[in-house]
Every structure is written in structure tokens, then in C-alpha cells.
Amino acid sequence: MxxxxxxxxxxxxxxxxxxxxxxxxxxxxxxxxxxxxxxxxxxxxxxxxxxxxxxxxxxxxxxxxxxxxxxxxxxxxxxxxxxxxxxxxxxxxxxxxxxxxxxxxxxxxxxxxxxxxxxxxxxxxxxxxxSQYEDEIVTGEVSRRDNRYVYVDLGGVEAVMAKQDQIPGEQYEPHDHIKVYVTKVDDSGKGPQVYVSRSASGLLKRLFEQEVPEIYDGTVEIVSIAREAGDRAKVAVKSANPDIDPVGTSVGPRGQRVQTIVNELHGENMDIVEWVEDPAAYIANALNPAEVEDVLFDEEDERSCMVVVPDYQLSLAIGKRGQNARLAAKLTGYKIDIKSETDASEFFEEDENVDEAETEE
Missing domain, CATH: 3.30.1480.10 (NusA, N-terminal domain)
Structure with missing residues (x-):
């Protein structure tokens, strides 16, 4: 030596x-x-x-x-x-x-x-x-792909992105530079393995923090996110400052802030809604862009409700393949049953008839 x-x-x-x-x-x-x-x-x-x-x-x-x-x-x-x-x-x-x-x-x-x-x-x-980058966004370069993963070079380590973490419809080609969300860093016997995602809700949250200073500094808070990656997402925001419009702040002048995020996610539609303490009002906001006439809560199940909308708004409230209703339910944490005014009237008439019959007996 x-x-x-x-x-x-x-x-x-x-x-x-x-x-x-x-x-x-x-x-x-x-x-x-x-x-x-x-x-x-x-x-x-x-x-x-x-x-x-x-x-x-x-x-x-x-x-x-x-x-x-x-x-x-x-x-x-x-x-x-x-x-x-x-x-x-x-x-x-x-x-x-x-x-x-x-x-x-x-x-x-x-x-x-x-x-x-x-x-x-x-x-x-x-x-x-x-491991310090868990729950954070990093930029990497696509190195290769196989039937299981897209491999992303983060500079010093090759991360993997499974199929469920990829955005449907996105193509990942070698040398493409993409933003990914680090979901987990696993210190296995074969060495550290970094798992990243483009479909996780955390990616959307971090993108808003990057584009909206008020979200980054906590003036505006993201309360909940419901996302079907590559298609549509709903984001509920609130602010403790009564002088701040959390939705307008998040959207930005002429929609520039949210458009930057939409572009990063290749056209994923965004609904920014205001979180409010009143559950009925919050559920109505979550079903945006549909108009809501009434929100009626199930007495036996406090996390279930019936939402009544105008007849002509029914398809809009439910959304294509039920997506709008599904995302609203995920965003709010409530089971939502949407009915048109006509269907709701018939439903309550039937209930009244049942009640009358039971009374007569």
C-alpha cells in the first residue's frame, strides 16, 4: 500500500x-x-x-x-x-x-x-x-422504456415510471425532458429505487405551487384534488384572507396560470372550485360547470346526498361517462346522487305516497 x-x-x-x-x-x-x-x-x-x-x-x-x-x-x-x-x-x-x-x-x-x-x-x-425529493417535482430525461416502465434519468439515478403513473395518451420517447413527481424512494438490497409519476395528484399540487405564488406561500390553500390524469381534474381552493379570491388567483389573469399547467399536462382540463365550510355549497361548487338547485343530505348516511339540478343541466352535471359527478364525489368525499328536477319531484311524490299508505295501515 x-x-x-x-x-x-x-x-x-x-x-x-x-x-x-x-x-x-x-x-x-x-x-x-x-x-x-x-x-x-x-x-x-x-x-x-x-x-x-x-x-x-x-x-x-x-x-x-x-x-x-x-x-x-x-x-x-x-x-x-x-x-x-x-x-x-x-x-x-x-x-x-x-x-x-x-x-x-x-x-x-x-x-x-x-x-x-x-x-x-x-x-x-x-x-x-x-429521499429528500419525495413528494416533490423533478425534471428528468427519458432514457428508455419497456413493457413495465418508462425509465427517467434524473442525473445520477434512473427512476422508473409504471404504467399507472403515466398519463394516458402521452408518448415518452428517449431524450424527452419531462417533469415527474417523486412518489417513493425505496432503499432495497439492490440499491435505491426511485419511483416517479405523471398521474399522481401530488404532481398537480406542486405545479400549482410553482405557478401560483399565493399557493406556494400559503395565502391560498389547495384543500382537495380529484384527478383523472390526461383528461380532467378538479381542484378545491380556499383562502383565510377575505380580500383574496382563491379561484381567480389560482386561474390567473386571463387564465394564464392555469393554462401553463394545462399545457404541461398536454391539455388536461382543470376545474378550479372554491372550498366553503357549508357542505351543500361546497358540493354545488364541485359540480361546476353545472347549476345546482338543491343539495339534500341522507339522514341515515351523513356522507351521502341527493343533488337536484334543472332538467336541461342533468347531462352536464353527470358529465361524459359520469366523469363530472365522479370527480365531484372524490373531491368532496360525499356519495352524490344527481337527479333532474322532474325525477326528484317524482321521487318525493313516491315517498309521500308510501308514507300515506303506511299511515293508513
């Missing part, structure tokens, strides 16, 4: 952020095993690596005892006192036992250990770096 090793360790720390102490500790532990394996020794040994010179020394560590029973592990008090009169019982003394040809073995061991620890430390650095 030589100063070349010290130089290599310094370079690893500077270029890859791998602390020199981590590699040295691993190297010393591996050299202890190598010494015992190659020289058939079972005694308690330590290996010391000189960080300045790159020299390696092997020491047998022996305990000071009254009577020696195992000379590989123990040394008598009398012998210890000939070395240094300050030694006492139970002290430990190091005797250098570095073999003459240990340099070759240590070089081979060092190479193996350093490569292994470099891989482990690099994985640790990557995990530590990207």
Missing part, C-alpha cells in the same frame, strides 16, 4: 461524495479477515491504516492477565511490565504482527473492498439525495 491509495480515497470523497472514513473502516475490517484467513490465525487482531502515508499495520491485541491460558489472546502481567511499567491487569496491549508479504494480500483485498463499499456508499448517497 502507498500514498496512491490515499490519493484514490481523497478522489473518491471529492468526486463521489463518499466519505474516506467509511472506506477505511471497511478496509480495515476486511484486512482483519484476510489476515486470519491467509495466516491461519485466530487471535484478536486489529489493522491500522495510516491515512497520511498509506501504510498498513497488523496488530495482535492481547489482554493482560495474571496467568496466561491462551498466548494468542493473553499476555502475563510480568511480561507486560517489561514493556511498560504502567500496565495493569485487564489492560490491552497491541503487538505488531504485520507479515512481510501482507502488502500483496492487502492490495487485492483493498481493491475488492473499495469497489464494494463504493457501490454501497454510492447507493447511500443516491438514497439520501433523492
Amino acid at each position: 502507498s500514498k496512491e491509495m490515499v490519493t484514490a480515497l481523497d478522489a473518491l470523497e471529492q468526486e463521489k461524495g463518499i466519505k474516506k472514513e467509511i472506506v477505511i473502516d471497511a478496509l480495515e475490517a476486511a484486512l482483519v479477515s484476510a489476515y486470519k484467513r491467509n495466516y491461519g490465525q485466530a487471535q484478536n487482531v486489529e489493522v491500522d491504516f495510516d491515512e497520511k502515508k498509506g501504510d498498513i499495520h497488523v496488530y495482535a491485541v492481547k489482554k493482560v492477565v495474571d496467568q496466561v491460558e491462551d498466548d494468542q489472546l493473553e499476555v502475563s502481567l510480568d511480561e507486560a511490565l517489561t514493556i511498560n511499567k504502567a500496565y495493569e491487569l485487564d489492560d490491552e496491549i497491541k503487538f505488531e504482527v504485520t507479515p512481510k508479504n501482507f502488502g500483496r494480500i492487502s492490495a487485492q483485498t483493498a481493491k475488492q473492498v473499495i469497489m464494494q463499499r463504493v457501490r454501497e456508499a454510492e447507493r447511500g448517497v443516491v438514497y439520501e439525495k433523492y
Whole structure:
């Protein structure tokens, strides 16, 4: 071993952020095993690596005892006192036992250990770096794709985006630069794995924070998001400041703020609605753009309600393939049954007839 090793360790720390102490500790532990394996020794040994010179020394560590029973592990008090009169019982003394040809073995061991620890430390650095990005947006470059994933190079790590995390209809080609939302960083045995998404509601929230300063600083708060990625989303917002219009602020002048987000998501439609404390008013807002005549709550299930809309608004309230009603239900957390005024009248007439019949009986 030589100063070349010290130089290599310094370079690893500077270029890859791998602390020199981590590699040295691993190297010393591996050299202890190598010494015992190659020289058939079972005694308690330590290996010391000189960080300045790159020299390696092997020491047998022996305990000071009254009577020696195992000379590989123990040394008598009398012998210890000939070395240094300050030694006492139970002290430990190091005797250098570095073999003459240990340099070759240590070089081979060092190479193996350093490569292994470099891989482990690099994985640790990557995990530590990207675990901080959980629930955040990062920009990456599409590197490749297969039947399971789109692989996104984040610069130092390749993230994976599963099919359910991709926006339907979007095409991801190599070298495309895309914004993705980090959903999870998993520190598995094979190394850290970063999972990203374009379909998660968290992506939409972070995009609004990027485009709307009032959302970023908390003046306007996103209360809830319901999203069918690539098609349509509903976002409920509120503000504690009565002078702030949370919907208008989020949409921006001439719709510029929300349009930037729509463009990033390749045309995904956005409904920005105001969250209010009154559940009926909130549910009516959530069914935007449909007009709502009344919201009636189920007495037996407080999270269920019937929404009455004008006859000509029924299809708009329900939406294409039920999407508007479905998103409103997800946004508010209520089970919503939408009826036209005509259907609602018939429904209540039937209820009245049933009640009358039960009374007569």
C-alpha cells in the first residue's frame, strides 16, 4: 500500500461524495479477515491504516492477565511490565504482527473492498439525495422504456415510471425532458429505487405551487384534488384572507396560470372550485360547470346526498361517462346522487305516497 491509495480515497470523497472514513473502516475490517484467513490465525487482531502515508499495520491485541491460558489472546502481567511499567491487569496491549508479504494480500483485498463499499456508499448517497425529493417535482430525461416502465434519468439515478403513473395518451420517447413527481424512494438490497409519476395528484399540487405564488406561500390553500390524469381534474381552493379570491388567483389573469399547467399536462382540463365550510355549497361548487338547485343530505348516511339540478343541466352535471359527478364525489368525499328536477319531484311524490299508505295501515 502507498500514498496512491490515499490519493484514490481523497478522489473518491471529492468526486463521489463518499466519505474516506467509511472506506477505511471497511478496509480495515476486511484486512482483519484476510489476515486470519491467509495466516491461519485466530487471535484478536486489529489493522491500522495510516491515512497520511498509506501504510498498513497488523496488530495482535492481547489482554493482560495474571496467568496466561491462551498466548494468542493473553499476555502475563510480568511480561507486560517489561514493556511498560504502567500496565495493569485487564489492560490491552497491541503487538505488531504485520507479515512481510501482507502488502500483496492487502492490495487485492483493498481493491475488492473499495469497489464494494463504493457501490454501497454510492447507493447511500443516491438514497439520501433523492429521499429528500419525495413528494416533490423533478425534471428528468427519458432514457428508455419497456413493457413495465418508462425509465427517467434524473442525473445520477434512473427512476422508473409504471404504467399507472403515466398519463394516458402521452408518448415518452428517449431524450424527452419531462417533469415527474417523486412518489417513493425505496432503499432495497439492490440499491435505491426511485419511483416517479405523471398521474399522481401530488404532481398537480406542486405545479400549482410553482405557478401560483399565493399557493406556494400559503395565502391560498389547495384543500382537495380529484384527478383523472390526461383528461380532467378538479381542484378545491380556499383562502383565510377575505380580500383574496382563491379561484381567480389560482386561474390567473386571463387564465394564464392555469393554462401553463394545462399545457404541461398536454391539455388536461382543470376545474378550479372554491372550498366553503357549508357542505351543500361546497358540493354545488364541485359540480361546476353545472347549476345546482338543491343539495339534500341522507339522514341515515351523513356522507351521502341527493343533488337536484334543472332538467336541461342533468347531462352536464353527470358529465361524459359520469366523469363530472365522479370527480365531484372524490373531491368532496360525499356519495352524490344527481337527479333532474322532474325525477326528484317524482321521487318525493313516491315517498309521500308510501308514507300515506303506511299511515293508513
